[in-house]
Amino acid sequence: MIALLKKELRTALRDKTGQALLGSMLFLLILFGFMTLSSGRMWSEDPLMASQAGRDLLATGLYSQMVAVILILPALAAINLVREGERKTLETLLTTPQDARNLLMAKLLWPVVLTAYSVILALPVLTALAVLGGVRFYEPWIGAIAVLMVATVASALGLAIGSLSRNTAASVLISGLTSGMVLAITTPIGLESSQTVLGAALPMGFVSALLQDEAVRAFRFQVPILVPIMFLFTLVSACLFHAALPSLTTPYRRRCIPVRLFGAGALLLIMLLGVASLRPEHSASSAANVAAIVLGIATFGSLVLLGLERFDTVGFLRPMKRSAESAGAGVRYSFEWFASSRLTLALLPWLAGVPVLALLVGSEVLQRDSFAYGAAIGLGAIYTFFWVLFCHGASGLVAHRGRRWWEFFGSLCLPAGLLILSFFTAAREFHLPLVGLQPIRVVGMVDELTRVDDLFLAVITIFAAAAVMQVLAHFRGDVEARRVAARADS
Amino acid sequence: MIQASNLQKRFGDLKALDGVNLDVHSGQIFGLIGPNGAGKTTLIRVLTGLLVPDSGRASISGFDVLKQEHDARMRLGYMPDFFGLYDKLTVREYLELFGELSGMSGKPLAESIEASLAAVRLKLKKDHFVDALSRGMTQRLALARTLIHDPDVFILDEPASGLDPAARLEFWDILRGLARRGKTVFISSHILKELEGLVTHVGLIERGRMLFSGSYEELVQAGATRRVRFRPVGNVPSERVVGLVTEGGGQLAGIPGDEYWEVEMDDDDEAVAALVNRLVSAGVGIALPPVAQDRLERAYLQLTGRDVS
Numbered sequence: 001m002i003a004l005l006k007k008e009l010r011t012a013l014r015d016k017t018g019q020a021l022l023g024s025m026l027f028l029l030i031l032f033g034f035m036t037l038s039s040g041r042m043w044s045e046d047p048l049m050a051s052q053a054g055r056d057l058l059a060t061g062l063y064s065q066m067v068a069v070i071l072i073l074p075a076l077a078a079i080n081l082v083r084e085g086e087r088k089t090l091e092t093l094l095t096t097p098q099d100a101r102n103l104l105m106a107k108l109l110w111p112v113v114l115t116a117y118s119v120i121l122a123l124p125v126l127t128a129l130a131v132l133g134g135v136r137f138y139e140p141w142i143g144a145i146a147v148l149m150v151a152t153v154a155s156a157l158g159l160a161i162g163s164l165s166r167n168t169a170a171s172v173l174i175s176g177l178t179s180g181m182v183l184a185i186t187t188p189i190g191l192e193s194s195q196t197v198l199g200a201a202l203p204m205g206f207v208s209a210l211l212q213d214e215a216v217r218a219f220r221f222q223v224p225i226l227v228p229i230m231f232l233f234t235l236v237s238a239c240l241f242h243a244a245l246p247s248l249t250t251p252y253r254r255r256c257i258p259v260r261l262f263g264a265g266a267l268l269l270i271m272l273l274g275v276a277s278l279r280p281e282h283s284a285s286s287a288a289n290v291a292a293i294v295l296g297i298a299t300f301g302s303l304v305l306l307g308l309e310r311f312d313t314v315g316f317l318r319p320m321k322r323s324a325e326s327a328g329a330g331v332r333y334s335f336e337w338f339a340s341s342r343l344t345l346a347l348l349p350w351l352a353g354v355p356v357l358a359l360l361v362g363s364e365v366l367q368r369d370s371f372a373y374g375a376a377i378g379l380g381a382i383y384t385f386f387w388v389l390f391c392h393g394a395s396g397l398v399a400h401r402g403r404r405w406w407e408f409f410g411s412l413c414l415p416a417g418l419l420i421l422s423f424f425t426a427a428r429e430f431h432l433p434l435v436g437l438q439p440i441r442v443v444g445m446v447d448e449l450t451r452v453d454d455l456f457l458a459v460i461t462i463f464a465a466a467a468v469m470q471v472l473a474h475f476r477g478d479v480e481a482r483r484v485a486a487r488a489d490s
Numbered sequence: 491m492i493q494a495s496n497l498q499k500r501f502g503d504l505k506a507l508d509g510v511n512l513d514v515h516s517g518q519i520f521g522l523i524g525p526n527g528a529g530k531t532t533l534i535r536v537l538t539g540l541l542v543p544d545s546g547r548a549s550i551s552g553f554d555v556l557k558q559e560h561d562a563r564m565r566l567g568y569m570p571d572f573f574g575l576y577d578k579l580t581v582r583e584y585l586e587l588f589g590e591l592s593g594m595s596g597k598p599l600a601e602s603i604e605a606s607l608a609a610v611r612l613k614l615k616k617d618h619f620v621d622a623l624s625r626g627m628t629q630r631l632a633l634a635r636t637l638i639h640d641p642d643v644f645i646l647d648e649p650a651s652g653l654d655p656a657a658r659l660e661f662w663d664i665l666r667g668l669a670r671r672g673k674t675v676f677i678s679s680h681i682l683k684e685l686e687g688l689v690t691h692v693g694l695i696e697r698g699r700m701l702f703s704g705s706y707e708e709l710v711q712a713g714a715t716r717r718v719r720f721r722p723v724g725n726v727p728s729e730r731v732v733g734l735v736t737e738g739g740g741q742l743a744g745i746p747g748d749e750y751w752e753v754e755m756d757d758d759d760e761a762v763a764a765l766v767n768r769l770v771s772a773g774v775g776i777a778l779p780p781v782a783q784d785r786l787e788r789a790y791l792q793l794t795g796r797d798v799s
Contacts, residue, residue: 003590007576007583014578092574092635095538096591097563246541 004098004106005113008080012114062143065119069151073111077158078171081107081241086167094245104241108155108234115151119144149226156233163237163244491515491674492537492643497546499532499698506532507543508698514676514691516642519669521689522678529698530678531571534647537676538568551642564592567636571647573628577621581612581631584620585638592639606634610664626657633664643674650684662688694793701793716757717743718765719750723775734772738765750779 084090093103158175165171494512499505506529514520524530535541537548539555539562548555553562576584585606589599607613610630615623623631629649636644644665650658665675665688679685685692692709694702702709718740722731731751735742739761740753755761769776 003587007579007587010583011576011578087574088570088572089574089576091540091570092568092588093591094540095563095566095568096588097560097593098591 001102001105004093004102005110008106008110009113012076012080012110062140062147065115065147066150068118069115069147069154073115073151073154074158074161074175075172077107077111077155078162078165078175079168080110081159081162082165082168082171090245100242100245104159104238107159107241108152108237111155111158112148112151116148119147146226149230152230153226153233156230156237159237160233160240163240491551492520492549492645492676493552494533494537494548495546497533497536497548498544499529499536499541500544505698507536507546510546510695510698510700512537512548512693512700512703514674516672516674517669518691519665519675519677519689520691520693521685522676522693522695523680523685524678524695525680528680528695530680530695531647532698533695534645534676534678538566538645539563564639565642567639567641567644569632569636569644569646569649571649571651573632575620575628575632577619580617580619581607581623582616584631585634588635589638594639602638602640606637609637609667610634611660626660629657629661630664633661641673643676644668645676647678648680649677650679650681658684715754716762718753718755718762719779720753721750721777721779722769723777724773726772726774730772731769731774734768734774735765738768740765 084093094100161171161175492512492514494510497507497510497512499507508529510529510533512533522530522533532541536543537550537555539559542556550562551565553565555562576587579587582603585603586599589595589602594602603616604613607616610633612627612630612634615627620628620631633646633649636646646665650661665677669675669690677685677689689706691705692702693700694709722728732742735753738755740755743752743754753765755765766776
């Protein structure tokens with residue numbers, strides 16, 4: 001098992017996907033850290049306020065790690081497994097004397113180890129800063145355990161999705177949506193409860209909803225809650241993985257459809273459990289909440305179906321391509337591009353969800369301020385656009401290793417969009433005339449870095465970031481150097 | 491040693507394996523030949539334990555591939571048709587991985603890696619990343635992976651596809667070396683000529699049924715007719731030439747009027763000589779084609795009754 005784990009970590013760290021995880025964890029750590037630091041409360045002479053600020057920092061520091069874990073880890077774990085099937089490397093592994101259980105453990109643990117690496121890098125900074133702010137020294141460590149448990153849940157979910165998915169593009173799309181983060185980051189006014197319900201209906205949204213609760217400030221309460229969730233997800237993924245092994249190593253996938261449907265059913269059950277676990281004020285009491293549940297289940301379901309044999313992401317478009325080919329060369333190229341484009345694939349489920357989204361928003365608009373909802377709908381459209389570009393870019397990065405500039409650009413769109421939204425949020429915080437926007441859950445935006453201490457802390461944070469980037473660059477440079485040497489040889 | 495008895499495997503209505511029996515011994519190079527979709531890869535997947543047959547059993551070096559999975563895999567080196575390599579590992583790391591998965595470590599593993607790389611002539615590339623290797627090199631690396639734990643049995647699924655002739659001959663040399671060391675080599679291909687001169691034993695598979703399994707010589711004997719090609723030269727009418735061929739024990743296979751005629755007759759040099767004499771005596775000149783058809787392909791066509799390309 002150690003040999004397999006070593007292999008997974010080596011390949012992940014030398015690949016853009018693993019680097020994306022560590023890089024985004026770091027990026028979010030810095031972003032969230034600055035937002036809290038900049039509130040200035042930590043340096044307040046009022047001890048209560050300083051203590052609260054320290055807790056804020058701890059919570060946001062760890063939460064930033066969780067965001068990256070929830071957002072990216074399922075996709076990484078899923079892609080890793082699907083690619084092994086596509087490249088037929090799994091066949092060679094399964095003909096060695098190794099037990100398939102070792103393979104399962106390695107597949108489950110490598111994302112957790114990668115997360116641990118990032119968390120350990122962040123811990124000294126968090127501990128130092130948190131202690132300054134009045135947090136007990138053991139609290140960051142308990143939080144770190146919570147992060148690793150969430151990483152295990154995310155990894156197990158990714159493994160389950162990888163077992164269900166037909167190809168890499170399908171796994172990216174499914175795992176992207178299951179994160180639920182697309183819904184959790186910003187909320188148009190008045191749709192908070194609907195959004196909570198929808199978020200809870202998605203597997204990782206369920207976990208993230210738990211962790212975004214007020215109790216995030218005291219992670220020790222989260223650890224016991226996470227234990228059964230972790231085992232449930234691990235069990236589901238282990239069952240699916242073992243059931244899917246024959247289909248991953250042979251082309252005869254049709255026979256596995258019942259198993260895959262079982263897996264999809266298990267994930268659906270998790271989604272329903274998520275909704276059932278909500279507090280009464282978020283329950284499905286209004287038409288909007290019902291619509292939210294329908295939207296969540298329909299969209300997630302359509303993505304799962306994309307991963308199945310019958311709705312092969314390319315196969316079910318082939319008849320369209322064939323008819324396009326017979327129509328003539330000029331039409332052929334444009335239509336073929338459209339039919340086989342990952343952008344189309346990313347758009348399809350969202351287009352299917354538009355009527356429900358309209359119902360969702362419409363039912364609320366009738367009761368509330370229409371101007372605010374106009375802004376909310378516009379925001380939702382922009383957000384969806386960013387998300388689609390992100391899906392497109394991310395799957396392109398996987399397919400072409402980022403050699404195409406528009407895919408690289410696409411993959412940057414979601415972070416860029418979030419940044420823009422955070423400025424909108426900040427504008428609202430400062431009572432600028434922009435309505436219809438709620439702040440991001442982490443309160444506060446840069447006041448002014450006036451104190452030397454603040455600058456000092458900023459330097460420490462950047463230094464930590466640079467250390468991680470150095471490690472990444474080492475691996476990357478290693479790869480490049482060898483590649484250059486190989487070229488020279490040949 | 492590879493043994494299989496009465497292997498059956500169905501995929502829906504399709505019979506992928508239909509009562510396949512197999513007995514391949516140490517030192518043999520066994521070529522499994524059949525067209526695309528004949529059941530070659532299914533048989534290999536069953537032999538490697540990747541696929542569970544509906545009935546029948548298979549064993550590697552006497553160990554059942556399903557019931558004594560670990561022992562069987564310790565003695566098996568498998569190379570799939572798609573080599574299955576990790577691009578982001580170096581050649582040495584890649585071999586280390588598979589050595590460790592087979593329970594090796596430390597000095598024995600390091601020595602084994604060196605020996606395997608030497609055997610496939612990749613020692614100079616050991617610190618290169620896999621994605622920097624040429625196709626021929628990746629193929630040799632895949633073979634080195636199968637060598638790493640010194641197995642008794644090698645199963646190679648269409649290993650020569652996409653290789654240039656020189657690389658293929660080099661690869662065949664390595665396989666012959668393995669057979670000389672008493673290893674069992676099982677190799678599949680849908681290109682008959684590819685295995686000519688390499689295999690000691692042959693199995694012909696078609697629609698999941700093993701049509702023939704035996705030595706190369708036995709196979710050639712089993713399809714014991716000879717197809718002779720010539721072009722009649724002179725003024726003798728075609729009808730007369732056809733009559734002479736038939737009287738001489740031959741049967742016209744090609745269409746008269748083609749550049750070369752094809753006559754099928756007993757695989758016997760004297761019979762052929764008699765026919766030539768008969769034609770020459772009647773004033774028919776004989777022009778011979780420049781290239782002879784290979785015997786293995788002819789035997790295959792004779793047994794399966796179909797054409798392949």
